[in-house]
Amino acid sequence: MAKKQLIMEKALELFAKQGFEATSVQQITDHCGISKGAFYLSFKSKDELIVALIDHFMRQFTADIDFVVSDKNEEDLLYNFYYTAFQSFSKHSDFAKLLMKEPAQSFNEELFSKLHNYNKSLEKVILSMIERLYGDLSKDLKYDLSFCIKGFMSTYSELYLLYKTPIDMDLLSQSLVEKTNLLAKNMTITFIPDELIEIIDQPLIEDTSSEKIVEVIEKNIEDMEDSIEKESLILLKQELLEPALHPAIVKGLLSNIQHHPHCKWAAYLLRKHFEIK
Amino acid sequence: MAKKQLIMEKALELFAKQGFEATSVQQITDHCGISKGAFYLSFKSKDELIVALIDHFMRQFTADIDFVVSDKNEEDLLYNFYYTAFQSFSKHSDFAKLLMKEPAQSFNEELFSKLHNYNKSLEKVILSMIERLYGDLSKDLKYDLSFCIKGFMSTYSELYLLYKTPIDMDLLSQSLVEKTNLLAKNMTITFIPDELIEIIDQPLIEDTSSEKIVEVIEKNIEDMEDSIEKESLILLKQELLEPALHPAIVKGLLSNIQHHPHCKWAAYLLRKHFEIK
DNA sequence: TATAGTAGTGACTAAGCGGTCAATTGTCAA
DNA sequence: TTGACAATTGACCGCTTAGTCACTACTATA
Incomplete structure (x- = not known):
């Protein structure tokens, strides 16, 4: 359905600029050149629109990352992971901005658990990658390592989403690979034990x-x-x-x-x- | 003025739970047990309240961190930095949650530049710490290192602000010290050069x-x-x-x-x- | 060309918001 | 007890919002 896609595209532009709450349905329909009524032919509510947007992009992102990590070749696995992730952020930068502007907690329960689940999917993918790359080396440290990886991704993506500087994605990925390897091969102190992860995992619905x-x-x-x-x-x-x-x-x-x-x-x-x- | 403090305390509780926009003045006054009019005797507007909250806590936080980093003894500098930061998050966890819920971009321009300036202050403190600890070793890598430090702080604080698990702050600080030292002493790839920082520093005011x-x-x-x-x-x-x-x-x-x-x-x-x- | 059915419209509603102010209550010196 | 003044109240205002619905414009078939 073409209307639905038009609305999603134009709405995303506005959400990225102003945030979800600050953007009215009227603005969205003006931006699309359609009437308010037409909006409600495609979406039952404003909430349904944001859910659709999040599902659309998070599914693509999760699947992209998973595909890269499923690759047999372990040579450039970590590099490809970072490169793909940042490329995806860059390709869908409006969506990335929306996610930056609207942390999970600011949405309702449904969206919160949705985003939480996507986050868990990503965590699983990262953990499986860590296990493949570092094996027993990472046994106790894998959760800490995955937290560091997520930390790198979030701070460095913030850097270039906020200030629209052109980014050398190859260099960025290389530098993060180096950091990750350094930590994986030399860290000794475990902070996040299995028990903690169990607590965190609790609310996740499989x-x-x-x-x-x-x-x-x-x-x-x-x-x-x-x-x-x-x-x-x-x-x-x-x-x-x-x-x-x-x-x-x-x-x-x-x-x-x-x-x-x-x-x-x-x-x-x-x-x-x-x-x- | 006691009223002002009462309102700030009670409002912060609600902001941490629901976010700033989603909390109405009526809710705040109900929670305080006062009338709506009384609110406007203490604050000219809802915006003035959030500015007061941010100034109150950010000044405290910046000052705490700066005090630790100004300490002559370099022995436990990095440890004390992390420990103080997390202790401060923990002590003012409602405020930390508010900041997590409301990224700078969601506020108006006054607040945005305010938070940006506090962020710059923190960055400066971190950079001066890096220079003292690692000297020339960190010459080209200091910005990358400070980004990593901020990344560690944000992911690990998210961990325990979101899931209210008791945290061993000593172990956490130790583990982050180890990670930071590993990166500082072994990293070779610079991603954030001086020029990039210049661009980042530029746009807001000028x-x-x-x-x-x-x-x-x-x-x-x-x-x-x-x-x-x-x-x-x-x-x-x-x-x-x-x-x-x-x-x-x-x-x-x-x-x-x-x-x-x-x-x-x-x-x-x-x-x-x-x-x- | 007539008609049936779909797609699209925008004035409208009800609810909630931040903010105001005339009216009420509380306080205390005379 | 009185009266003057300060503190406090909550009904109210203007405005914006998400969502509705009676209506109109189109399109495709007969």
Whole structure:
């Protein structure tokens, strides 16, 4: 639906500039050149719009990162992780600005737990990367290391989202790789023990049940034009309901949809579900 | 004045829980057990209250940190820095939560530059500490190091402000000292050069070239509906390009847009430009 | 061309906001 | 007890907001 996308794009521009609360529906519709009524044909409420925006971009981001981290080659893993993350921030800088302007706590309960879950997904990805890269070396220190990685990402992205200076992303990624390696290989003091993580994890809802994935896929299928990607998605949905295909076929279907911008989240969930690395 | 302090305390509790915008003056006065009118005997506006809160706590925090860093003994300097910072967060956790909930950008221009200045003060203190501790070792890397330090502080404080787990502040400080030392003594890649810092320091106060202001105004005009404010902005833009109006008229036009929620920044820049107090 | 049905409009409502001020209450010296 | 003044109140104002809905404009088929 083209209207929906227009509204999301134009609204995001305003949210990035002024924040969510400070932007009225009237402003959004003016900016789109449509009437207020037309807005409510596409979204039930202003809240539904922000939820849609967050889902749209966070799914893409999480899936992008996960794809990079799933790569077999460990050589440039950390570099690729940082590079992809910052490239994604840069590509969707308006959304990144929105997230910077509106910390999770300023939204309602639903959005808070949503963002919390995305954050947990990212944490999981980072932890799996740490384990692959540093193995036992990182056993007790992995949580501290992942906190440091997230800290690096947040301060350095703030730097260039706030002051629109051109960024040498290659150099930035290299410098963060160096920092991360230094910490991973030389740190000795554990501050975040397993028990603490258990407490933090508590409120997280694990919602990767097959039904949920089918839901996501069906929404995607609706929005897609006929294509190889759509066919692949339909086949994968059937496979989810009644497993029948050879793993190699499933993997092939997954790689078909991997790079379709609207399927990244579905691909991520499916990869987890079928345990394909 | 005791009333003023009561209001600040009770308001901070609500701000920490709900955020500044989401807390109404009515809620604050209810929570204090006073009337709405009484609030305005102590504060001229809701904005004056948040300014008072930020000044009160930021001055304390900056002073605390500066005191520790000014200490002659270099032995435990870094440890004391982290320990004091986290102790201060912990002691004034409601204020820390408020700052977490409300990034500088969500406030008006006065508060934004206020917070920016406090941030600069903190940066200066951190940089002087780095220079004392690591001397020439840190010459090219000092800005990167200070960014890492700020990153550590923000991620780890988020950890315990969000999840109210008891924190071993001694262990936390030790672990951050270790991380900082590792980075300071082994990092080789500079990402933030002097030039970048110059750019960052620049824009806030000195960014009053007419072209820039026109840019800001034009963006505002685009997003506004027809109104007295919009007309005023358009006239002010013309005045910026070709001065023709009487100062009194300019002042009047400025006061027209002063309180429009989306013109505050433009009003600020214009006020500076026309030197109207 | 007539018609049915969808897409789009914008004046409108109710609620909530920051801020004001005439009216009320409290205080204390005379 | 009185009266003058200061402190305090909360109904009220003007304004903005998210959301609604009776209406109109379009479009596609018959």
